[in-house]
Amino acid sequence: MKVPLILVNFKSYQEASAEKALTLAKICEDISREHKVTIIPIPQFFDLQKVKENVKIPVFGQHVDPIEKAGSFTGHVVAENLKTIGIDGTLINHSERKLPLKDVGECVRITRKFGLISVCCAATPNEGEKIARFSPDFIAIEPPELIGTGISVSTAKPQVVTSGIEKIKKINAQIKVLCGAGITTWEDVKRALELGTVGVLVASGIVKAENPKEVLEGFAKTINSFIRLREDMF
Numbered sequence: 001m002k003v004p005l006i007l008v009n010f011k012s013y014q015e016a017s018a019e020k021a022l023t024l025a026k027i028c029e030d031i032s033r034e035h036k037v038t039i040i041p042i043p044q045f046f047d048l049q050k051v052k053e054n055v056k057i058p059v060f061g062q063h064v065d066p067i068e069k070a071g072s073f074t075g076h077v078v079a080e081n082l083k084t085i086g087i088d089g090t091l092i093n094h095s096e097r098k099l100p101l102k103d104v105g106e107c108v109r110i111t112r113k114f115g116l117i118s119v120c121c122a123a124t125p126n127e128g129e130k131i132a133r134f135s136p137d138f139i140a141i142e143p144p145e146l147i148g149t150g151i152s153v154s155t156a157k158p159q160v161v162t163s164g165i166e167k168i169k170k171i172n173a174q175i176k177v178l179c180g181a182g183i184t185t186w187e188d189v190k191r192a193l194e195l196g197t198v199g200v201l202v203a204s205g206i207v208k209a210e211n212p213k214e215v216l217e218g219f220a221k222t223i224n225s226f227i228r229l230r231e232d233m234f
Contacts (some may be wrong), residue, residue, distance in 0.1 A: 001058070003176060004223045005038035005142075006189075006216070008206050009062065009091070012044060016207045021047035022054055024206075027213045029055045035220035038199075042091060045077065049085045058088035060119065063097045066106035068113070079107075079114045089117030093131070095142060102162035105134040117180070119201070132171035139168055140187040140201045142180040157173065161195045186218040193226045 004105050005213030008028055010016035016024050025041040032039040042060045043051045052059045064102060065076040082090060092107045093099045099107065104120060111118045118136040122128035141164040165177045179192045192200050200219070209215045 002038045003229070004102050004193060005040065005199040006219055006223070007040050007042060007060065007119065007178065007180075007199070007201045008216070009042045009094075009201060009203040010044055010047075011062070011096075011203050013204070013207045017044060020030055022051055023214060024111045025051045025055050025059070027216060029057045030212065031216050031220050035217070035224055037220040037223050039216070039220070040089075048082075048087060052086050058117075060117070061087050061090040062108050063094065064090045064092060064111060064116075065111065066099070066103040068110050074137075079116055083116060087116065089119060089137070091140075092118055092120045094121045095123055101130055102175075104131055108134040108136045109117065114165075115155040121180070121201075125160060125167045127165035128164045128177075129171060132168045132175055134170050136175065136180070138176045138178055138198075139164075140178040141165075141197075142201060157218045158191070158195055161192070161197065165193050165196045185215075186222040189219045190226060193223070193230075195224065199223075 010021060021043045021123050028039040028041045040058050040060050042062055048061060061082050063077050064079050067073050067076055067078045070078045070080045093104045108118050119138040119140055120131045121135040121140045121142050122131055123143060128141055131139055141161055143160055144186055168175050168177055176198045178199050178201050179197045183200045183202040184205040189200055206212050
């Protein structure tokens, strides 16, 4: 998967539910194609199949449970079923859907078995270091106190990002690191890349923006400008 990238978490926002979910996903697709930047929508579960059937870009789920085989698991999210409808990857351990550490490891193992890309969220550098031992594809550093505030971790707490990258890479240099929490402007994205991440995990900064397309396009342009300056990083 080409990096840098932008993950757009639709959460449970009304602004990204039902038909609005498809509208936002198509915006992601249009900007991804126009600017040749990887942009991945992460819709609510009841919108996943509809979105996946109507866009050509990767689509991720918001969560998965540590369940290996589909069966009698009412209300759970099963990796095997995500794969069946063509979903490409999933968030694991988001701060709004935390899991015990052993379950995070099991989820990573199961998603790997089914060929799903794993994006594990870590609230702190120390948590990122522990999760790195499971070798997920991505770890997103996301301090929960900044989520939804409009105050970005990349500008307010850059040391959290750099410390997280250092600790994660010491365990497994192949893991790609993202950052999230409060990402709102193109400056936040630029700073995240300067700190050494390969992209951002964003939610309200896009979903609740007055003009999501304009904001997302600004993010994509920022990524391309950064790539031109720092081709050695990617």
